[in-house]
Every structure is written in structure tokens, then in C-alpha cells.
Amino acid sequence: MKVNVLAFGIAKEIFGASSITVELAESSVADLKTSLEKSFPKLKALASYLVAVNNEYAGDDLLLDIRDEVAIIPPVSGG
Amino acid sequence: MKVNVLAFGIAKEIFGASSITVELAESSVADLKTSLEKSFPKLKALASYLVAVNNEYAGDDLLLDIRDEVAIIPPVSGG
Amino acid sequence: MNTEIKISNQALEVQQCIDWVMTPESGGIDVFIGTVRNATKGKQVVRLEFEAYEPMALKEMEKIATQAFEKWPVQKLLVYHRVGVLDVGEIPVIIAVSCAHRDAAFEACRFVIDTLKQTVPIWKKEVFEDGETWVAAHP
Amino acid sequence: MNTEIKISNQALEVQQCIDWVMTPESGGIDVFIGTVRNATKGKQVVRLEFEAYEPMALKEMEKIATQAFEKWPVQKLLVYHRVGVLDVGEIPVIIAVSCAHRDAAFEACRFVIDTLKQTVPIWKKEVFEDGETWVAAHP
Numbered sequence: 466m467k468v469n470v471l472a473f474g475i476a477k478e479i480f481g482a483s484s485i486t487v488e489l490a491e492s493s494v495a496d497l498k499t500s501l502e503k504s505f506p507k508l509k510a511l512a513s514y515l516v517a518v519n520n521e522y523a524g525d526d527l528l529l530d531i532r533d534e535v536a537i538i539p540p541v542s543g544g
Numbered sequence: 545m546k547v548n549v550l551a552f553g554i555a556k557e558i559f560g561a562s563s564i565t566v567e568l569a570e571s572s573v574a575d576l577k578t579s580l581e582k583s584f585p586k587l588k589a590l591a592s593y594l595v596a597v598n599n600e601y602a603g604d605d606l607l608l609d610i611r612d613e614v615a616i617i618p619p620v621s622g623g
Numbered sequence: 624m625n626t627e628i629k630i631s632n633q634a635l636e637v638q639q640c641i642d643w644v645m646t647p648e649s650g651g652i653d654v655f656i657g658t659v660r661n662a663t664k665g666k667q668v669v670r671l672e673f674e675a676y677e678p679m680a681l682k683e684m685e686k687i688a689t690q691a692f693e694k695w696p697v698q699k700l701l702v703y704h705r706v707g708v709l710d711v712g713e714i715p716v717i718i719a720v721s722c723a724h725r726d727a728a729f730e731a732c733r734f735v736i737d738t739l740k741q742t743v744p745i746w747k748k749e750v751f752e753d754g755e756t757w758v759a760a761h762p
Numbered sequence: 763m764n765t766e767i768k769i770s771n772q773a774l775e776v777q778q779c780i781d782w783v784m785t786p787e788s789g790g791i792d793v794f795i796g797t798v799r800n801a802t803k804g805k806q807v808v809r810l811e812f813e814a815y816e817p818m819a820l821k822e823m824e825k826i827a828t829q830a831f832e833k834w835p836v837q838k839l840l841v842y843h844r845v846g847v848l849d850v851g852e853i854p855v856i857i858a859v860s861c862a863h864r865d866a867a868f869e870a871c872r873f874v875i876d877t878l879k880q881t882v883p884i885w886k887k888e889v890f891e892d893g894e895t896w897v898a899a900h901p
């Protein structure tokens with residue numbers, strides 16, 4: 466399955482793009498993270514990061530659908 | 545001793561004036577209160593009241609001097 | 624200690640207060656604005672009348688400011704209190720506090736208004752359609 | 763629930779925010795104003811750059827507002843966040859809360875800014891003379 470992944474803040478710099486397309490064999494959020502961390506080891510150096518699906522924070526077990534809006538959320542620092 | 549006493553808020557209404565002169569035999573703050581409460585029994589109906597001497601809250605034991613600025617401070621309600 | 628304290632019979636301007644406390648070292652500003660409410664305990668308020676024992680009130684406000692600077696890393700602190708006749712929606716009091724970090728700003732601001740209401744000789748009369756009351760005067 | 767939430771690339775105006783939250787039923791308004799500090803950990807800051815994942819950030823801000831209305835008797839609540847490039851002294855965030863009584867205003871305002879900083883997908887890059895850092899990105 467192909468997933469389009471939006472990136473913000475430092476994730477955008479790590480990916481070198483504000484969105485990338487990832488090819489996944491398994492479709493859970495955990496699978497996406499494993500795949501991204503393989504391609505972009507610097508993700509693992511972050512204090513933490515979360516995945517948002519359709520504008521909601523998503524747990525590792527959530528299964529992704531091709532129509533989902535998926536985003537990588539590095540540690541937030543607004544305010 | 546004669547003491548001039550300033551009054552604010554409801555104390556001004558109780559005294560019917562923004563300042564009154566009180567003749568005291570003994571000169572402590574406690575004596576002043578006793579004297580005022582005799583002349584103006586409504587003072588005793590207040591939730592509380594304090595005496596300020598020279599712009600500072602004063603204890604009952606403080607002895608008044610003729611040059612002091614004395615004021616009756618009914619419960620404050622600023623803000 | 625960088626403090627601005629005033630008792631005034633003129634309308635208080637929030638923007639001026641904020642401009643005064645803001646500094647390049649500030650990270651957070653907390654501002655408390657008291658406003659005249661249209662009702663007390665379900666009873667319609669027509670207006671409020673504030674009276675101050677001004678020299679003592681200013682002295683007590685200075686004391687509160689000094690304590691705030693002792694307790695928290697405050698950069699600038701402003702306390703303005705209005706006196707006279709105020710209509711619904713007008714502003715009796717503004718407290719503004721700037722700090723490097725927000726926690727101190729919130730805590731110092733709340734301390735100042737809480738303490739002001741306990742110690743500063745200022746009195747408020749609520750005027751209703753059918754009478755008036757000096758707030759807090761009676762048990 | 764009477765809420766005004768905005769993410770903007772234009773300068774935030776405090777007076778407008780206060781005018782919006784004030785109502786005749788209000789007795790107290792608490793306003794938190796974040797400002798760009800000239801230094802972080804002793805290092806001179808040249809400017810900040812804020813970026814938001816805007817649709818999600820708005821949704822998270824709505825959630826925080828809903829929680830504030832559930833927890834406290836809030837009358838009106840405003841949350842404005844700036845994005846883009848900000849110089850020292852500019853305002854990244856304004857939270858304004860009106861309530862009948864001040865305690866709720868202070869507590870709700872602090873809750874909103876504290877939670878915003880934890881959950882809302884907005885990121886801040888500090889730009890120094892000799893480099894830049896995404897705040898909180900690394901342990």
C-alpha cells in the first residue's frame with residue numbers, strides 16, 4: 466500500500482520534503498513508523514514523535530487506509 | 545486627647561461625615577474603638593473593621609498621638 | 624523592582640498597560656482585568672461606585688508589588704485601580720505582569736489581585752434599581 | 763460554548779481579543795500573552811519561525827476549549843496563534859478568558875496555554891546568530 470505522509474517542523478527537514486510517499490507491506494501505524502525509521506534514522510534521535518491520521522493522534526495499532534491524511538508530528542513547541 | 549478620625553465607605557455613612565473628632569480619656573487604638581462603638585453602635589454590626597494609623601494597619605495596643613492620621617477601615621472590597 | 628501603580632478616576636486602558644509591562648526579556652505576560660458585572664446574586668446592577676483611601680491604598684499596593692517581586696522572578700508589574708462611578712462593562716482594575724516564563728506571570732498576577740482584594744483600602748458600593756450596598760460590609 | 767479560535771500570519775492585536783471576550787456578565791478576564799524573548803538559555807535570539815499543521819491544530823485547539831468549558835464556568839474563550847517569522851517583542855499567542863468570577867478565569871486560561879503547548883501541532887524554530895534549533899525536538 467502506498468501512503469502519502471505529511472511532515473512538519475524538524476520532520477520536514479529530516480525527510481527533505483513537506484510530504485513523502487511510503488510503500489508499506491503491512492498497513493498499521495507501527496509499520497509506518499518502522500519503515501520511516503529505516504529510511505530516516507534521524508527520526509529515532511527525536512525526543513519523541515507521533516503519527517496523526519485524519520487530524521487525530523493515532524495509536525500504533527490503527528490500520529491506515531489509502532484515503533487517510535497521515536502526518537508525522539515531531540515534539541510540538543507552540544505558544 | 546482629641547483625635548481626628550477619617551472615615552471611608554460604610555463608615556462614612558455610619559458617622560454621617562468623612563471625618564469626625566473624638567475625645568479620648570485613654571489613647572490606645574482599643575480605647576478609640578470602644579469610644580466609637582459607644583457613639584456609633586452600627587460599627588459593631590460590620591463584618592469587621594480595622595484602624596489605620598499613618599497609613600498602616602494598627603493593632604489594638606498602639607498608642608495614638610495627636611499628630612497621627614487615624615482612619616477607620618471597614619471591610620475592603622476593591623478589585 | 625520595576626513597578627507602575629496608579630489610582631485614577633479616568634477610564635483604564637488595557638493596551639497601555641500591556642505596552643508598559645512588555646520588555647524584550649519577557650516570554651509571558653499575564654493580565655487580569657476586572658470588569659463591572661451586570662448582576663450580583665441574580666440582582667441587576669445599575670452601576671458601581673469605588674472609593675479609595677488613596678495614600679494608604681497606594682502604600683498597600685506597593686507592599687503587594689514588593690512581595691510579588693520577592694516571591695517570583697517578575698520583570699515588570701503594573702497595578703491600576705479606578706475610582707468613582709463605573710457602569711456595567713467598565714474596568715475597575717488591571718493587573719499586568721511580565722516574566723521570562725509564564726508560570727511566574729500567572730502566579731504573581733493572581734497573588735496581586737487576591738491580596739489587593741484583602742488588604743487595599745478601596746470600597747465598592749453596588750447600586751441596584753431599588754437600593755445600594757457597600758460590598759462585604761456586613762456578615 | 764462561545765469560542766473564537768484562529769491561526770494567523772498577521773500580527774495579533776490584544777485589544778481586539780479583550781473586546782471580544784468581554785461581556786456584561788463578566789466579572790473577570792484573564793489574558794495570557796506570549797511574547798518573543800530576546801534570549802534562550804543565555805543565547806541571543808534573532809527571530810522565531812512558527813509553523814502549524816493548521817487543520818489539526820485548529821481541531822486540537824477546539825478540543826482544549828471544549829475541555830475548558832467543561833471544567834470551569836467560562837463565558838467566552840479566545841485562542842489566537844501566530845505563524846510565520848516573528849521578531850523579538852512580537853506575540854505568538856494570546857489566550858483570553860472571561861468568567862463571572864476571577865478564579866475560573868485564571869485557571870481556565872492557564873489550562874489552555876499549558877495544554878496548547880503539549881498537544882497542538884505547532885512548531886517553533888529559534889534562529890540564533892550562528893544557527894537554528896527546532897525547540898523541544900531533541901532530548
